[in-house]
Amino acid sequence: MGAVMQVEEVVAALESGMTIGIGGWGSRRKPMALVRALCRSALRDLTIVSYGGPDVGLLCAAGKVRRVVAPFVTLDSIALEPHFRTARQRGTVEFTEYDEGMFMFGLLAGAHRLPFLPTRAGLGSDVLRVDPALRTVRSPYADQEELVAVPALTLDAALLHLDLADTRGNGRYLGPDPFMDDLFAKAAARCYLSCERLVRPGELGGPPQTLLLSRMHVTGVVETPGGGHFTDLGTGRDEAFQRHYATSAADPERWEAFAGRFLSGDERAYQEALRRWHQEQETR
Amino acid sequence: MSASRAEVCVVACAEAWRGDGEVLAAAMGTCSILGARLARLTFEPGLLTTDGGALLTAEPVPIGAPAGPVEGWLPFREHLWLVQNGRRHVMMGASQIDRHGNTNISAIGSWERPASQLLGVRGAPGNTIANPTSYWIPRHATRVFVPKVDVVSGVGTDRAAALGPVAARFHDLRRVVTDLAVLDFGASDGTMRLVSTHPGVPVEQVLAATGFALAIDGDVPETRQPTDEELRLIREVLDPRSARDREVRT
Numbered sequence: 001m002g003a004v005m006q007v008e009e010v011v012a013a014l015e016s017g018m019t020i021g022i023g024g025w026g027s028r029r030k031p032m033a034l035v036r037a038l039c040r041s042a043l044r045d046l047t048i049v050s051y052g053g054p055d056v057g058l059l060c061a062a063g064k065v066r067r068v069v070a071p072f073v074t075l076d077s078i079a080l081e082p083h084f085r086t087a088r089q090r091g092t093v094e095f096t097e098y099d100e101g102m103f104m105f106g107l108l109a110g111a112h113r114l115p116f117l118p119t120r121a122g123l124g125s126d127v128l129r130v131d132p133a134l135r136t137v138r139s140p141y142a143d144q145e146e147l148v149a150v151p152a153l154t155l156d157a158a159l160l161h162l163d164l165a166d167t168r169g170n171g172r173y174l175g176p177d178p179f180m181d182d183l184f185a186k187a188a189a190r191c192y193l194s195c196e197r198l199v200r201p202g203e204l205g206g207p208p209q210t211l212l213l214s215r216m217h218v219t220g221v222v223e224t225p226g227g228g229h230f231t232d233l234g235t236g237r238d239e240a241f242q243r244h245y246a247t248s249a250a251d252p253e254r255w256e257a258f259a260g261r262f263l264s265g266d267e268r269a270y271q272e273a274l275r276r277w278h279q280e281q282e283t284r
Numbered sequence: 285m286s287a288s289r290a291e292v293c294v295v296a297c298a299e300a301w302r303g304d305g306e307v308l309a310a311a312m313g314t315c316s317i318l319g320a321r322l323a324r325l326t327f328e329p330g331l332l333t334t335d336g337g338a339l340l341t342a343e344p345v346p347i348g349a350p351a352g353p354v355e356g357w358l359p360f361r362e363h364l365w366l367v368q369n370g371r372r373h374v375m376m377g378a379s380q381i382d383r384h385g386n387t388n389i390s391a392i393g394s395w396e397r398p399a400s401q402l403l404g405v406r407g408a409p410g411n412t413i414a415n416p417t418s419y420w421i422p423r424h425a426t427r428v429f430v431p432k433v434d435v436v437s438g439v440g441t442d443r444a445a446a447l448g449p450v451a452a453r454f455h456d457l458r459r460v461v462t463d464l465a466v467l468d469f470g471a472s473d474g475t476m477r478l479v480s481t482h483p484g485v486p487v488e489q490v491l492a493a494t495g496f497a498l499a500i501d502g503d504v505p506e507t508r509q510p511t512d513e514e515l516r517l518i519r520e521v522l523d524p525r526s527a528r529d530r531e532v533r534t
Contacts, residue, residue, distance in 0.1 A: 179360060
């Protein structure tokens with residue numbers, strides 16, 4: 001069962017060197033309040049497992065990351081993530097690059113306590129060249145087919161963000177896509193869930209198939225209104241702010257100004273800085 | 285009515301799905317997305333198309349428009365299962381492509397320390413090994429059509445052949461549509477062949493924009509012109525705001 005926590009308590013429960021899975025997809029429904037708190041922390045040498053978006057970019061920029069495990073890192077409406085590009089081009093992070101389907105099979109293996117799952121995805125591509133640790137496996141049946149054996153992605157912790165959660169840690173999503181969030185939760189030793197709104201047990205409402213996360217997989221739940229910002233929660237992304245993020249991230253001086261204004265304080269300070277920024281945009 | 289280059293490209297993309305029947309037309313890039321929806325509205329009504337997200341729309345919708353009535357649900361997990369299932373023909377983009385159709389969307393330069401980090405391999409390895417795959421490349425240029433790609437994200441005909449007939453039995457590169465021409469892998473050794481050039485594009489221009497030797501069988505025909513009905517559907521129904529002209533300039 002999940003305990004109701006604060007953002008800082010979640011970060012305090014994590015350790016340097018951990019493998020941390022982050023839910024969502026690209027710049028969609030990312031646990032950004034938790035990511036921002038990670039950036040402020042003293043943690044380092046993290047392995048980040050993610051269908052990557054600004055979560056990966058921000059953590060790379062903050063120097064928290066030793067290795068990224070991902071099939072891509074993108075802001076969706078802006079194809080390339082500037083901080084991730086910089087980190088790769090400077091050689092400051094290691095990278096394990098999987099096909100999207102391989103990555104899902106890795107999570108499925110982790111979620112089901114299997115050592116690996118076989119798939120065709122990856123055969124013939126450089127995914128196998130750049131990760132010499134990857135192995136293939138031969139079918140024991142008459143077909144004898146050789147397949148990629150995707151190793152389980154097992155996580156020390158998963159960080160997820162949903163629209164609604166109850167105080168026990170059950171979670172509901174309202175958008176069109178659950179992404180792989182439940183798989184991240186099941187593949188992780190511990191799962192921390194942030195939510196836009198926290199309700200009492202029994203008050204999640206909605207069709208039962210939108211109840212994506214069960215409290216049996218959730219260690220802690222934290223209410224973070226606006227905690228998914230600036231990623232898309234299914235009702236649209238803050239595209240203006242994402243553009244501001246991306247143009248700032250592409251230039252060291254601008255990034256210093258951006259980080260000073262938005263990332264130097266706690267989550268409350270972020271939301272307040274954001275409110276003022278939007279006010280400025282409107283009056284311009 | 286006379287068609288713009290972008291409109292010729294939309295129809296050339298649509299033609300990639302001709303004869304596919306009831307499969308998902310997975311499209312990336314404006315002209316490719318428009319092509320999938322145009323094919324469904326005209327000669328390939330069995331195709332399934334999305335709103336650009338997780339929804340299979342009851343009818344093809346204008347680019348960027350809300351889904352409207354929906355006939356199915358295809359969140360990423362189901363989409364990735366569908367890649368394995370095979371009822372899908374994808375048209376992807378590529379930052380680099382070679383004469384065997386190996387493609388790169390991962391990184392330029394060495395993978396270990398790229399000169400330019402791109403998206404990452406995304407679904408390209410799985411797409412190419414499991415699904416019919418075509419490409420839409422809005423800028424036909426020697427920096428894209430290269431002798432050798434830096435990182436193989438999408439699997440080409442030579443690598444598929446090297447895997448053997450069992451592992452490669454679902455590998456099926458169909459066509460490459462660019463702003464200049466239509467190409468396929470119909471040369472005897474599975475290398476790229478010039479199928480047609482778009483109206484107003486001389487063969488020499490395509491050859492000059494390609495960084496390797498292209499196979500050519502006799503006279504190269506012209507890519508077909510859109511019909512009046514296709515132009516009406518593109519201009520009035522699918523893309524009234526002319527997003528296509530921002531991808532392919534006239």
